[in-house]
Amino acid sequence: MHVKICGLKDPQAVAWAVDAGARYIGLNFFPKSPRFVSIEMAAKLAQVIPVGVAKVALSVNADDGELDAIVAAVPLDMLQLHGAETPERVAQVKARYGLPVIKAVGIADESDLPALAAFGAVADQILVDAKPPRNADLPGGNGLPFDWRLIAKRRWPVPWMLAGGLTPDNVAEAIRLTGATQVDVSSGVESAPGIKDPARIKAFVEAAQQLG
Helix, strand or coil: EEEEEEECCHHHHHHHHHCCCCCCCECCCCCCCCEEHHHHHHHHHHHCCCCCCEEEEEEEEHHHHHHHHHHHHHCCCCEEECCCCCHHHHHHHHHCCCCCEEEEEECCCCHCCCHHHHHHHCCCCCEEEECCCCCCCCCCCCCCCCHHHCCCCCCCCCEEECCCCCCCHHHHHHHHHHHEEEEEHHHHHHCCCECCCCCHHHHHHHHHHHHC
């Protein structure tokens, strides 16, 4: 069971996630998010993330100029596209930067499921997330789950990660229902928006790994 802790903004939070056993650390470059980090801060955080823990840059509808600046300054292992990027854009980003790409796909009902296959054909991983509410400011990190039964035991051509409203209290049930082998959390391990809580991080990883 691999756990991704997303939206870390300071070295202490990175240490909490690493010590708890996180396998991915997400750095959020979306300016509207309470978890936003500047390129300068992200570069500093990347230096304290140990080898073996993947450094993931989350962006939302970023153009080549934005991604160029991030990739040039921050030593990354993966890019996460969390906006309205098309499969064609995912392929372009992979080709341009030579880094594995995670594509987040929002799910609300069965009509959203075909997108998972479409992105699974071009991305290196897909992140199955809850579709944000209409007119939401954030494309993710809203603390809302979706009906996990929609993807129960489904598989795609590439590895996938479950996200959307996961907490230390519900992650084990989410894993049981979906068969996920990777989970992603942001708001579910916070004491306030953007403020990570060490006890909740530890509890989340422990709850996830009980079934992993």
